[in-house]
Amino acid sequence: MPNTSEEFDAVIRICKDLFLKKTNDYGTAWRILRLPSITDQLFIKAQRIRTLEEKQVSKVGEGIIPEFIGIINYCIMAMLQTDLPREVPSDLSVEEASALYDLKVMETKELMMAKNHDYGEAWRDMRISSFTDLILMKLLRVKQIEDNQGYTLASEGVKANYQDIMNYSVFALIMLNKQEG
Numbered sequence: 001m002p003n004t005s006e007e008f009d010a011v012i013r014i015c016k017d018l019f020l021k022k023t024n025d026y027g028t029a030w031r032i033l034r035l036p037s038i039t040d041q042l043f044i045k046a047q048r049i050r051t052l053e054e055k056q057v058s059k060v061g062e063g064i065i066p067e068f069i070g071i072i073n074y075c076i077m078a079m080l081q082t083d084l085p086r087e088v089p090s091d092l093s094v095e096e097a098s099a100l101y102d103l104k105v106m107e108t109k110e111l112m113m114a115k116n117h118d119y120g121e122a123w124r125d126m127r128i129s130s131f132t133d134l135i136l137m138k139l140l141r142v143k144q145i146e147d148n149q150g151y152t153l154a155s156e157g158v159k160a161n162y163q164d165i166m167n168y169s170v171f172a173l174i175m176l177n178k179q180e181g
Contacts, residue, residue: 002124004116004174005109011173012105015072016098022073023097030077031090035158036146038078039139042165045070046135053129064128065176068169071135075166079104082159111160112167123171131168138165 030038045067052064080100092100116123123131138161145151145158 002121004121005113007174008109008112008170011170011177012072012109014173015069016101016105018069019073019076019101020094020098023092023094028090028092028097031081031084031092033077033081035078035081036143038074038081039142039146039158042071042074042078043136043139043143045074046132046139049132050129050136053132065173068173068176071169072166072173075108075162075169076101076104078162079108079159082162108163108166111163112170115167123168124175126171128172128175131172135165135168138168 033041049064049067052067084100141155142158142161145155145161150157
């Protein structure tokens with residue numbers, strides 16, 4: 001019987017390791033990005049995954065796994081940008097960035113576990129390409145919410161969409177890891 005919590009944690013360890021290495025190399029330069037810029041970066045990564053799924057050839061040499069990892073890390077950045085007040089310095093230490101990363105992961109994992117319970121792990125019977133399409137749809141929703149200055153009539157806000165995108169990416173990586181292993 002698969003253990004979704006442990007599988008989630010294993011994927012996040014890989015993502016966080018890369019995030020912290022890049023934070024060590026570049027600092028938190030991403031803090032200068034406005035949310036629409038992060039959303040566009042997420043869109044580029046998801047669109048590349050879709051293109052690779054359809055064409056099945058990469059001219060750059062990187063497959064879809066690094067793109068899903070990137071999506072997870074950019075979702076964390078987006079959620080941090082959403083929640084951090086402007087007064088917080090843009091230059092965070094690696095330790096501060098790590099603690100904030102863990103906070104967003106914890107919040108997102110709690111949501112995933114609740115939904116996973118209610119949906120009965122339905123994601124395990126989905127295709128990876130469906131996760132890609134759902135991510136792209138969620139990003140189009142986020143872009144519309146951003147274009148409407150955050151105003152919605154009946155929809156969840158951007159943070160919930162970022163959390164869903166992150167969780168879809170985790171699910172895709174769990175499935176991809178099983179295919180490779």
